Amino acid sequence: MDAATGDENTSRYSAARYRTPDGAPADIVIFTIASSTRNSAKKSLPLRELQVMLVERKKWPYEGSWALPGGFCNENESIYECAMRELEEETGVGGIHLEYFNVYSEPGRDPRGWMISHAFFALVNETRLTNRRAADDASDVRLFPAAEALELPLAFDHRLILEDALERVREKMLTTTIARQFLPEEFTISELYQVIETVVPEFEEKNFIRKITSTQSRKGILEEARDGSGERKMSNRYSQRFAQLYRFTDFQPKLSIYS
Amino acid sequence: MDAATGDENTSRYSAARYRTPDGAPADIVIFTIASSTRNSAKKSLPLRELQVMLVERKKWPYEGSWALPGGFCNENESIYECAMRELEEETGVGGIHLEYFNVYSEPGRDPRGWMISHAFFALVNETRLTNRRAADDASDVRLFPAAEALELPLAFDHRLILEDALERVREKMLTTTIARQFLPEEFTISELYQVIETVVPEFEEKNFIRKITSTQSRKGILEEARDGSGERKMSNRYSQRFAQLYRFTDFQPKLSIYS
DNA sequence: ATAATAGTGTCTATTAGACACTATGCG
């Protein structure tokens, strides 16, 4: 029941009579995939690495530590709006895939008081981040390789939050089409494969092209990119031979263990 | 960043300087499947119905309305512990599958003030609820058919929470083995099918027995129940002919759209 | 020619999916 207990003698609830939380922060785990071109003689696929955005704290507590971006919710906004606002304020990134995934409420998790934190994750194409970072040159905001971030002494319970976010993103990567968040509108099968592999290292599908293109049950999620005159669009960005470009459809497959 | 903005002049954060939430409630959506025997001449499968537990509010606000069970979090417990405690206090049910699924924070959702509510769902075998309800005869706690509950003028935004919970449970029913929460340890394929159907009305698998028993990719989740001497256990609870009993294994299949 | 990626041919065992059929046991 959405009511406090123990106020038998009055008809009206008053928050003043109870110990209430000292704040409702949102923390945001921003993932991106950084690409770096291999210096090989021939054209080749870039090296890709999963990275996460951290900010350096300027104040007590955890002054000087790296932390997830985030901030406190105001009374006139929802937690989701709070997360969007803070993301925009701290990274300049807006209008992106932002997903709520967990609450963190262990007593003592924040030395400032009783703070129940709400965690979101976001997947951002690296171009949107690099542009922004170049713009305001914020030296206290940095991208870290995910593996490296997990080794840092992060502020609060942000290491736990990051671990949970990673687990969730890996699951989502395989069960939904969020891979599109890391990819351009049109992409090659190799790029898609690489993105999945970058987020989920144990992912392996031999004959991936076969499955993705010719399997009845899966092919609904992708379609061949075509130009105005209906010709199939190709790219030789990463290879000598031209490769078919694909795009995600709006179809979201429903998975079931009872198939 | 997990810190409030605008306190440049002090090194220490103080919650007293900010507007803070007036409470952090947890709301719990308790689902059960009620079985009722059909009065037919022969043995037959029971009728099953998805039900949800509601409590009648005794106080302002929404006095007299039906609401989800729940209550306020204390400073010395996590939201999860709060939900477990409230569930135990209000229904006597403990040690069950309880899962966090969303936060509700729209400004104005609670007339008592700024309340950010945390929603859990629980799946409970009906025997655990009927026993309990018989015990304390709480007339202000009732099970409603899910469809009926959605038509009631529920307190707060509990209708929205219930809708979201239903959606989540339906998804989970098809992608995880939570069906086990509604079933006895050992069950027949028909029972399993019926449970899935009850929660997800559009579920339909012809040849369900075939798939569940002989499909390589799916058969890992179930195993035949056997007695001490290795004989296969059968049941004629619902039919003249004996049916094989099954049990869930500990295997949780990993689903993927890229299969 | 070679590197690096893109894509095809071909084979076998397994699966999906349909639908009709048999099995059980009791009132």
Next chain:
DNA sequence: CGCATAGTGTCTAATAGACACTATTAT
């Protein structure tokens, strides 16, 4: 016998999965 559930036979088309093979093209 007929009811209600349990389960099998049999067929076809589709699929998975492996592996070797060919294709493309700038350097």
